[in-house]
Amino acid sequence: MTDRIECDYLIETPIDPARAAEVMAGEQSSGTFVALPGxxxxxxxxxxxxxxxxxxxxxxxxxxxxxxxxxxxxGYRRARLTLSWPLENIGPDLPNLMVTLAGxxxxxxxxxxxxxxxxxxxxxxAAAGPGPRFGADGTKRLCGIGAGPVIGTIVKxxxxxxxxxxxxLAGDLAAxxxxxxxxxxxxxxxxxxxxxxxxxxxxxxxDAHAHRTGKRVMYAANLTGEIDDMRRRHDMVRDLxxxxxxxxxNSVGLSGFLALxxxxxxxxxxxxxxxxxxxxxPLLGWSYPAWSKLWRLAGADHMHVNxxxxxxxxxxxxxxxxxxxLGEPLFAEKPCRAMPVFSSGxxxxxxxxxxxKLGSADCLHAAGGGIxxxxxxxxxxxxxxxxxxxxxxxxxxxxxxxxxxPALAAALRRFR
Amino acid sequence: MTDRIECDYLIETPIDPARAAEVMAGEQSSGTFVALPGxxxxxxxxxxxxxxxxxxxxxxxxxxxxxxxxxxxxGYRRARLTLSWPLENIGPDLPNLMVTLAGxxxxxxxxxxxxxxxxxxxxxxAAAGPGPRFGADGTKRLCGIGAGPVIGTIVKxxxxxxxxxxxxLAGDLAAxxxxxxxxxxxxxxxxxxxxxxxxxxxxxxxDAHAHRTGKRVMYAANLTGEIDDMRRRHDMVRDLxxxxxxxxxNSVGLSGFLALxxxxxxxxxxxxxxxxxxxxxPLLGWSYPAWSKLWRLAGADHMHVNxxxxxxxxxxxxxxxxxxxLGEPLFAEKPCRAMPVFSSGxxxxxxxxxxxKLGSADCLHAAGGGIxxxxxxxxxxxxxxxxxxxxxxxxxxxxxxxxxxPALAAALRRFR
Numbered sequence: 001m002t003d004r005i006e007c008d009y010l011i012e013t014p015i016d017p018a019r020a021a022e023v024m025a026g027e028q029s030s031g032t033f034v035a036l037p038g039x040x041x042x043x044x045x046x047x048x049x050x051x052x053x054x055x056x057x058x059x060x061x062x063x064x065x066x067x068x069x070x071x072x073x074x075g076y077r078r079a080r081l082t083l084s085w086p087l088e089n090i091g092p093d094l095p096n097l098m099v100t101l102a103g104x105x106x107x108x109x110x111x112x113x114x115x116x117x118x119x120x121x122x123x124x125x126a127a128a129g130p131g132p133r134f135g136a137d138g139t140k141r142l143c144g145i146g147a148g149p150v151i152g153t154i155v156k157x158x159x160x161x162x163x164x165x166x167x168x169l170a171g172d173l174a175a176x177x178x179x180x181x182x183x184x185x186x187x188x189x190x191x192x193x194x195x196x197x198x199x200x201x202x203x204x205x206x207d208a209h210a211h212r213t214g215k216r217v218m219y220a221a222n223l224t225g226e227i228d229d230m231r232r233r234h235d236m237v238r239d240l241x242x243x244x245x246x247x248x249x250n251s252v253g254l255s256g257f258l259a260l261x262x263x264x265x266x267x268x269x270x271x272x273x274x275x276x277x278x279x280x281x282p283l284l285g286w287s288y289p290a291w292s293k294l295w296r297l298a299g300a301d302h303m304h305v306n307x308x309x310x311x312x313x314x315x316x317x318x319x320x321x322x323x324x325x326l327g328e329p330l331f332a333e334k335p336c337r338a339m340p341v342f343s344s345g346x347x348x349x350x351x352x353x354x355x356x357k358l359g360s361a362d363c364l365h366a367a368g369g370g371i372x373x374x375x376x377x378x379x380x381x382x383x384x385x386x387x388x389x390x391x392x393x394x395x396x397x398x399x400x401x402x403x404x405x406p407a408l409a410a411a412l413r414r415f416r
Numbered sequence: 417m418t419d420r421i422e423c424d425y426l427i428e429t430p431i432d433p434a435r436a437a438e439v440m441a442g443e444q445s446s447g448t449f450v451a452l453p454g455x456x457x458x459x460x461x462x463x464x465x466x467x468x469x470x471x472x473x474x475x476x477x478x479x480x481x482x483x484x485x486x487x488x489x490x491g492y493r494r495a496r497l498t499l500s501w502p503l504e505n506i507g508p509d510l511p512n513l514m515v516t517l518a519g520x521x522x523x524x525x526x527x528x529x530x531x532x533x534x535x536x537x538x539x540x541x542a543a544a545g546p547g548p549r550f551g552a553d554g555t556k557r558l559c560g561i562g563a564g565p566v567i568g569t570i571v572k573x574x575x576x577x578x579x580x581x582x583x584x585l586a587g588d589l590a591a592x593x594x595x596x597x598x599x600x601x602x603x604x605x606x607x608x609x610x611x612x613x614x615x616x617x618x619x620x621x622x623d624a625h626a627h628r629t630g631k632r633v634m635y636a637a638n639l640t641g642e643i644d645d646m647r648r649r650h651d652m653v654r655d656l657x658x659x660x661x662x663x664x665x666n667s668v669g670l671s672g673f674l675a676l677x678x679x680x681x682x683x684x685x686x687x688x689x690x691x692x693x694x695x696x697x698p699l700l701g702w703s704y705p706a707w708s709k710l711w712r713l714a715g716a717d718h719m720h721v722n723x724x725x726x727x728x729x730x731x732x733x734x735x736x737x738x739x740x741x742l743g744e745p746l747f748a749e750k751p752c753r754a755m756p757v758f759s760s761g762x763x764x765x766x767x768x769x770x771x772x773k774l775g776s777a778d779c780l781h782a783a784g785g786g787i788x789x790x791x792x793x794x795x796x797x798x799x800x801x802x803x804x805x806x807x808x809x810x811x812x813x814x815x816x817x818x819x820x821x822p823a824l825a826a827a828l829r830r831f832r
Contacts, residue, residue, distance in 0.1 A: 028602065030573040039573045046608065047576030065696050068729050088608040089575050095640050095667035096604045099689055103601055103664070106692025107728040157446040157455045159505050160463030185519055186444065188512045192462065192504040224511050227643055227675040248519070251511035253669005259643040273515055276522025280481050281697035312523040313484050 004084040006052065006120040007101045012064050012113030012283050014071035017056055017079035020110045025049035025083055027105055047089055052082040063112030064283035076112045092128035094298055095254045106284065113283025116290045126331045129258060129297035134267035136339035136362035139301060142243045142267065143179045143218050147393065151385045152180030152366040154343070159186040163193055167201035174209040174217045176371070176378035180364060183222035185248050185273045195223065195233055203240045220246035220269035227259045234264055242266070249295055250274035261299025270300035280313065289325035296326065296336040302364055303338045308353050310344035320357045327360070339364055346370050348411035351388030352398050361393055375410050384411035420500040422468065422536040423517045428480050428529030428699050430487035433472055433495035436526045441465035441499055443521055463505055468498040479528030480699035492528045508544035510714055511670045522700065529699025532706045542747045545674060545713035550683035552755035552778035555717060558659045558683065559595045559634050563809065567801045568596030568782040570759070575602040579609055583617035590625040590633045592787070592794035596780060599638035601664050601689045611639065611649055619656045636662035636685035643675045650680055658682070665711055666690035677715025686716035696729065705741035712742065712752040718780055719754045724769050726760035736773045755780055762786050763831035764824055767804035768814050777809055791826050800827035
């Protein structure tokens with residue numbers, strides 16, 4: 001068992017990749033661009049990053065990112081490499097882990113591409129965050145769900161509804177049989193729909209529904225904001241009987257998120273908006289499996305992974321790799337598994353493939369148009385999603401199951 | 417005077433840019449991919465984002481980012497456009513501003529490039545953050561500097577020195593006449609050099625120096641970490657007579673930073689490490705002038721902008737545009753000017769151009785090798801930087817000034 005932190009990168013460089021790897025290791029630990037008396041051999045032994053592995057791949061003819069250095073006639077050479085650092089450099093500390101693994105190095109002139117591919121943390125790092133307290137199991141328990149996924153939806157229009165209009169919509173969705181409703185990420189605490197008014201109105205409607213039917217719909221109230229506000233909003237949700245809060249990760253940051261997560265007594269629905277800026281250039285930024293590990297350890301219970309055949313630019317392969325990675329244990333003693341949230345252009349049509357490729361139904365499947373746009377109305381929309389998952393879990397093709405399940409049949413006709 | 421938030425983007429799209437702009441506006445406000453009964457005309461009037469301007473530029477033949485949509489025979493069309501939102505959608509709220517301006521839209525399939533270029537905020541938004549409390553003026557006052565820049569340096573090796581070794585180095589640098597010393601961003605609170613031990617050791621040495629010489633060297637102590645730790649560390653620095661704290665912006669996030677900034681009584685040295693991931697792909701992410709506005713309003717006093725002829729991949733033109741933008745007022749009544757920090761491969765050589773292109777000496781000029789690597793030692797290194805700025809501000813070519821300023825003369829010989 002090592003006590004070193006490891007990080008895998010994909011790099012592209014106009015110079016020898018072995019030399020480029022040394023530049024990275026130097027920049028991110030004890031190196032300087034002028035030799036200094038203080039940089040002794042003992043200090044390097046103690047603190048220097050190490051190149052653990054380097055595997056060259058086929059080069060690119062053109063640089064993936066603008067690069068001030070010209071290549072040396074061998075193109076822009078690509079490699080996968082692993083650096084490691086002693087835990088002693090930073091201790092179990094997530095914000096400073098980000099600095100060490102993914103700080104200045106993206107700007108280095110020696111690279112025409114640099115992407116964080118994966119992270120492995122020593123057991124001593126597990127103390128850096130609380131980890132998810134609920135994950136899929138805890139969420140499904142709170143929703144009263146046994147087998148099958150959590151069927152969810154998003155308040156739409158994203159922004160513009162008043163608190164009472166939002167509550168009325170939540171009531172309709174509850175009546176339609178939904179398990180989970182989330183605010184849109186654009187709706188937090190705008191003057192046109194203040195957080196407190198909205199949460200009181202929505203939870204009052206959902207509470208009445210629970211008393212009538214025995215089913216408590218989970219409402220992810222978007223409390224994104226400043227720390228003290230987020231903690232106060234969390235407490236309001238909890239005191240009103242709410243069972244979930246939602247937050248935009250890239251807006252609050254790791255330190256902001258940790259302040260909420262350490263305080264929270266509810267599942268945290270973690271929204272990744274802004275993620276595209278960190279990931280859409282193939283040789284820049286982060287892979288989702290690496291990036292999401294930081295947030296899982298920090299305490300994210302539900303993590304967005306996009307959905308199959310989504311309206312965004314992500315491939316199905318990438319969506320599934322992201323979703324599966326959330327189930328891989330971070331530490332043997334503290335796995336920090338988060339529940340994947342599939343959303344974006346989702347309908348009953350994607351259920352079978354999602355189940356087959358994920359290998360599990362422990363997820364949240366969120367649909368907007370796939371529910372509200374069902375030809376027989378929202379209740380049939382929710383039912384069609386459940387039926388699609390029932391079929392998938394039973395190993396029955398959706399078309400066969402649809403024969404005596406009209407909601408699924410209508411969804412397949414409309415959305416396929 | 418408008419009460420709308422405006423954001424300028426550079427986009428690249430396989431479809432008609434006017435249509436692509438509508439998709440962006442819809443995604444980031446009240447639009448949905450299936451028409452919904454709740455999306456009334458009144459709601460759109462109230463909440464929809466508007467396309468204010470659109471100017472097409474020459475198209476690209478190849479998509480800048482992988483794009484699932486093919487072009488329609490006209491290449492990947494580029495345009496500069498402005499969207500606007502009513503302040504009522506989010507209120508004066510920085511974390512949620514980021515969601516609205518730069519959330520899901522980077523992932524939209526209709527784009528092969530999308531970059532935030534600039535932001536304009538209505539006066540009502542000024543309440544969203546405290547703004548810098550010190551900026552260049554307050555910092556120079558605390559450093560006892562009249563005309564000329566703050567001459568600074570960074571503790572190197574970045575990581576690996578013990579608290580006492582760091583303090584000894586700080587003492588040497590103080591003796592060399594430096595104005596400002598900062599921790600490296602890799603050094604925060606690692607077990608090998610805990611924050612408290614380091615700060616006590618360094619400030620004790622600098623305090624003794626101040627009593628001896630009357631000059632108080634500013635030490636930017638890197639307190640990056642979780643919120644409550646950062647606040648406690650700030651108080652420790654303040655109580656020990658320290659005059660600055662440093663934080664890594666991308667690690668703590670906007671909410672994390674605001675929690676520190678609202679609490680802080682000291683100038684905040686804001687480090688942008690990780691910035692490359694948001695900026696190195698030319699058609700993805702953020703321009704620095706736009707991105708830094710969020711942090712200026714949030715309270716950043718010193719902001720890193722790289723340096724001329726730096727060791728990274730940024731052009732001089734971009735460095736200067738970044739630095740100058742920090743002086744442009746955010747609001748007429750609350751300009752939120754931050755002090756630019758020039759660093760990376762800096763020596764006396766770059767002073768003249770930096771002064772000329774910035775149009776001011778209200779900056780921090782930080783050199784590592786340019787001080788420690790000076791042929792006549794660190795004191796001559798500091799002196800060479802001061803002399804280079806004196807020459808620049810007097811309109812005298814460095815070579816001329818160097819005739820009776822040997823430290824500058826030696827620096828020009830070594831570093832040019």
